[in-house]
Each structure stands twice: as structure tokens, then as C-alpha cells.
Amino acid sequence: xxxxxxxxxxxxxxxxxxxxxxxxxxxxxxxxxxxxxxxxxxxxxxxxxxxxxxxxxxxxxxxxxxxxxxxxxxxxxxxxxxxxxxxxxxxxxxxxxxxxxxxxxxxxxxxxxxxxxxxxxxxxxxxxxxxxxxxxxxxxxxxxxxxxxxxxxxxxxxxxxxxxxxxxxxxxxxxxxxxxxxxxxxxxxxxxxxxxxxxxxxxxxxxxxxxxxxxxxxxxxxxxxxxxxxxxxxxxxxxxxxxxxxxxxxxxxxxxxxxxxxxxxxxxxxxxxxxxxxxxxxxxxxxxxxxxxxxxxxxxxxxxxxxxxxxxxxxxxxxxxxxxxxxxxxxxxxxxxxxxxxxxxxxxxx
Amino acid sequence: xxxxxxxxxxxxxxxxxxxxxxxxxxxxxxxxxxxxxxxxxxxxxxxxxxxxxxxxxxxxxxxxxxxxxxxxxxxxxxxxxxxxxxxxxxxxxxxxxxxxxxxxxxxxxxxxxxxxxxxxxxxxxxxxxxxxxxxxxxxxxxxxxxxxxxxxxxxxxxxxxxxxxxxxxxxxxxxxxxxxxxxxxxxxxxxxxxxxxxxxxxxxxxxxxxxxxxxxxxxxxxxxxxxxxxxxxxxxxxxxxxxxxxxxxxxxxxxxxxxxxxxxxxxxxxxxx
Numbered sequence: 216x217x218x219x220x221x222x223x224x225x226x227x228x229x230x231x232x233x234x235x236x237x238x239x240x241x242x243x244x245x246x247x248x249x250x251x252x253x254x255x256x257x258x259x260x261x262x263x264x265x266x267x268x269x270x271x272x273x274x275x276x277x278x279x280x281x282x283x284x285x286x287x288x289x290x291x292x293x294x295x296x297x298x299x300x301x302x303x304x305x306x307x308x309x310x311x312x313x314x315x316x317x318x319x320x321x322x323x324x325x326x327x328x329x330x331x332x333x334x335x336x337x338x339x340x341x342x343x344x345x346x347x348x349x350x351x352x353x354x355x356x357x358x359x360x361x362x363x364x365x366x367x368x369x370x371x372x373x374x375x376x377x378x379x380x381x382x383x384x385x386x387x388x389x390x391x392x393x394x395x396x397x398x399x400x401x402x403x404x405x406x407x408x409x410x411x412x413x414x415x416x417x418x419x420x421x422x423x424x425x426x427x428x429x430x431x432x433x434x435x436x437x438x439x440x441x442x443x444x445x446x447x448x449x450x451x452x453x454x455x456x457x458x459x460x461x462x463x464x465x466x467x468x469x470x471x472x473x474x475x476x477x478x479x480x481x482x483x484x485x486x487x488x489x490x491x492x493x494x495x496x497x498x499x500x501x502x503x504x505x506x507x508x509x510x511x512x513x514x515x516x517x518x519x520x521x522x523x524x525x526x527x528x529x530x531x532x533x534x535x536x537x538x539x540x541x542x543x544x545x546x547x548x549x550x551x552x553x554x555x556x557x558x559x560x561x562x563x564x565x
Numbered sequence: 566x567x568x569x570x571x572x573x574x575x576x577x578x579x580x581x582x583x584x585x586x587x588x589x590x591x592x593x594x595x596x597x598x599x600x601x602x603x604x605x606x607x608x609x610x611x612x613x614x615x616x617x618x619x620x621x622x623x624x625x626x627x628x629x630x631x632x633x634x635x636x637x638x639x640x641x642x643x644x645x646x647x648x649x650x651x652x653x654x655x656x657x658x659x660x661x662x663x664x665x666x667x668x669x670x671x672x673x674x675x676x677x678x679x680x681x682x683x684x685x686x687x688x689x690x691x692x693x694x695x696x697x698x699x700x701x702x703x704x705x706x707x708x709x710x711x712x713x714x715x716x717x718x719x720x721x722x723x724x725x726x727x728x729x730x731x732x733x734x735x736x737x738x739x740x741x742x743x744x745x746x747x748x749x750x751x752x753x754x755x756x757x758x759x760x761x762x763x764x765x766x767x768x769x770x771x772x773x774x775x776x777x778x779x780x781x782x783x784x785x786x787x788x789x790x791x792x793x794x795x796x797x798x799x800x801x802x803x804x805x806x807x808x809x810x811x812x813x814x815x816x817x818x819x820x821x822x823x824x825x826x827x828x829x830x831x832x833x834x835x836x837x838x
Contacts (some may be wrong), residue, residue: 286803331568377703424703553802564620
């Protein structure tokens, strides 16, 4: 029903003609919907020049913000870059198109183990090409804490009142609380979730703010002592502020993969595949890695990294076998999503 | 003939309001009164009675009420000063006052975030002067502050408008008849400026009640206002039905405040912004 109404609205909007301006591109266009600051802007320009395909590029802040937009189809995107559990949700809801691997030969540069991990959400490797991966951990400022931070439990230490930044997204916030209590972060057990909710409520007076992308700037600016952050941000923040340390907490955490997918309703599927293929080129993947500092699954690109410290960095390329209790988010189903959302709302409104 | 021509001129506005006001409003009502499968239901509306939603509505009402009162207390004297100044001077004053409104609302609020932060501009200055730091970021105080800062001009301008229109002869007559300054103010100026006050109150109260940006940026997402709940239902939980239902409840409060305006401001004097 949503679609019928949107169509009515869109019909009035399409009265406004679309004028192309400036350069013309021979090979049409591709609509890309990606995370904020998740690509080197130069790469987009190079892509346009090399392939003569115009890129229309939009950004989102969380998976949950991306999903309704793609679902509603107000703008039809050709390439999207969701995370693992969201890809599963999109597959389950029949929103993704199968990839034609013949058009993406560069995918062979991606390490086999990442396709193996991808099977958790894309069982037959039919829909997704890994783009970035990493962990969620704690970033802390050495000069502002009394002892090294090694576990989630320290985020409940009253002496860090108003020094803690939590993630303002349902799954990440609950992941921390569930791991703290020794549960799986994919649980839909109501009792376990109630305990996790209580933990988050207990923690709330200590939290300075719930933020998403701002963790980075606030940590660099010495605004807080401890923050929950994605590993990819860690290298960047350390470049800007040498007192910052990133750790994977003892209780375990989330290992995630963001992958390129093509929505079923994409209008430029072939261009989308050309785009994905281009992103898998080693030198392009390297350029993106240098810019966004999120771990690349592109083994060929990793070989090209000149700085040995970074190539063997424990933050960018941790040896996952060393850690216990690492998990990947799973899609919880509609009921599970609703349960998490309503509990999170209770935490936030308290 | 002339009349007909004028009617045609209003066509673009009619198209605009149908496309961007009437149709979206109808959609909000449609979603608000149906569930995910499209069946009619009142559950979305009734969910305002859930503690989570009700509490966020109460906090929103409280914070917007406080900021409206403070805005009024700050604006009235200012508007009086502006209206008593000579024409050339007050034009400059008003320009200075309106100038920040030319900047984007979001940017102004973000700027306040960097100003108010613990390691922000204001605190750095305070610390270098050995004064105690200001700790209001991520608290309800910062939200109220943001509301007052952003919506103050909407209170000043309507009051100023009404005060300017008061016939000076009325004031002189009051003084001639023996009223002192205080009596003149309460018996003449204040009653005559009620339309401006009322429209100022609506113009501050309504956006303050519905805001979600200010509470997000200055409140550190720790305080959930009803606006935040609605925003999250749309953007995060993809539950358009619940979001629409709560919007309808919120609209009720807005309609009430508009009715109050209409009663007090029959001639539409104060709304001439």
C-alpha cells in the first residue's frame, strides 16, 4: 500500500523534468547508496573517467536508515553497501538481485575466507561482494583513564561517569550489553534481553552521549575518555590523536562485513556490476583503504600496502583466531527486530 | 475579468499545497489509522498511552513550555525597546537580530554543540580565565537553551509588530488621565499587545514541541522527546504506521494552540511576520 501512495506523490514530482548539466557520459549512469565517508571521492571521479558512467552518489548513517529508503524505492539505487545482517534481511524479503559473476572478474582479489564468512548471511555467495570488514571495540584515551581498558565491563565503572560514548544504534548498543552478560548478540530470548536492557539502563547515567559518526571527532578532541567504535575508525583517530588506543574487548564482540549488493529493482544492473568490479581492483581498493582506513578484504590490495606496520596492523587485520566469542550479526526476523527496537526505546526514554 | 486573472495566479500555490501539504497529510492519516497490513486500527493513536511515548510527550511539553515562557520574558522588553527607538536605529537592530536566521538551522545548532562541549570553545575560554567550566551539554538545559536560541526571533517579531501599531495618542491619553507608567503598561500596552504575544507563543511553542534535531545534537540522544520517537519510527524502525499515529496525536496539540491563537488574534495582527 505504501507504494501506491508514494506513486501518487512521485507522479506529481516527476512533472519536474530532470535536466542533465555539465559533462555528458556515454555509458549512462549508476546510482550508488553507501555509508557516509566510506569511499575516496577521487575514486568516484576516476571511475567516471575510466568507464564513462556517471555516478549519482548518496550516503546513509545506519543500516536501519538505509533499509526503508531502498524498500520504499523513492530513488532506485543500483548499488548499496549494507552490513551482513541487513543483507540477510534484504535477501529474505526478496529485495536483492543475483550477481552475474562473469561481470565481476576482479572479485577473485577478495580473500576466500571473507566469502566463507559471507555464507552466514549469503549462503551461496550469490548476492554480495565484500567491501570492508572489521570489529567493534573500545577506543580509549590513555591519558584520561587510570588503567588499560580491556573489557566491556569497564564501561560500567562509575569513575568514568560522563566520559563514555555509546553507539546510538540498536544492535551495537545491545551487542555491548549482551556480551557483557555473556549472552549471544543474536539472542531473541526475552529474559536475556531484559537483563541486557537493565544493564543499559544502569549504564545510562554514566554515558556522556549516544552518537554514531561523532565518536571519532569527540575522541580526537579529548571530549570523552572511552568510546565504542568501529575498528576502521581507529587507525584514522590514532593518526589525529596519538593517545588513543583501540582494543577488542575480552568478552567478545561483533565481526562485521559490509558488502556491495544490487537491489532487485535496479535500473542499471550492468553498470552496477561494472562499479563493483572497479571497486575490487587492487589499486582502487588500496586507495579506498588509505582514505577510509577500514580493513579491506581485498588480499591483493593488502599486499600493495607499503607501510609494514599497517599491513600487519592488529587493528586493521586482526588474527581473529586469537579471540573468543566473536560473532557476526544475524537478521533477527521482524518480531526480533521489533523486540530490540521497543527495548531500545525504553532505554532511551528513561 | 481582473478577478479571474488573480484566481489563476493562485494556481501555483494551489498545486504546491496539494502536492506538498494536503497529499502528505492524507498519507499521514492513512498510515496513522491502519496497521502494517493496511487494516484499519486505532492502536497507533492509542499507543500514546504507553509509558515510553507518554513520557516523551510530557518531557517535550515541559521543555517547550519552559522555553516558550523564557522566550516571552526575554522578548517583551526587547520588543518594547525596539519599538520605542527611532526608525533608523531599530532597522539596524532588527537586522542584527534576524541575521542568524539566514544561516541554516542545523548548522547553528551544530555550532552550539562545539561551543558548549566540555572541551568546547566556551569552556576553553572559561578555563583559561580560571572560571568553573560550564557543564550543560547533553542535559535538558542544553536542549532548552537550543530551543530559546533558535526560536527567539519568532517571539520578538510578532510582539514588535503589534507594539509598533499601538497609537501613541492612547498612551498620552492614559498619562493625561493620571495613570502612571506602570498603570499605562498594564491597562493599555499589555492588553493591546495580546495578539502579538499569542502568535509569538504559538510560533515558538509548536516548533519547540515537535523538534528532534535540537534534542539529538544538544541532548546527546539521552533525552527522548516525542519528536525523536516519531523520527525514529520512520527512519530506524521503519514503522510508518506508528510514526504517523503519534504524529496525529501531536497534531492535536498543535491544532489546540492554533485555536487559542485564532480566538485571541481575530484580526490576524500578530501573525504579520
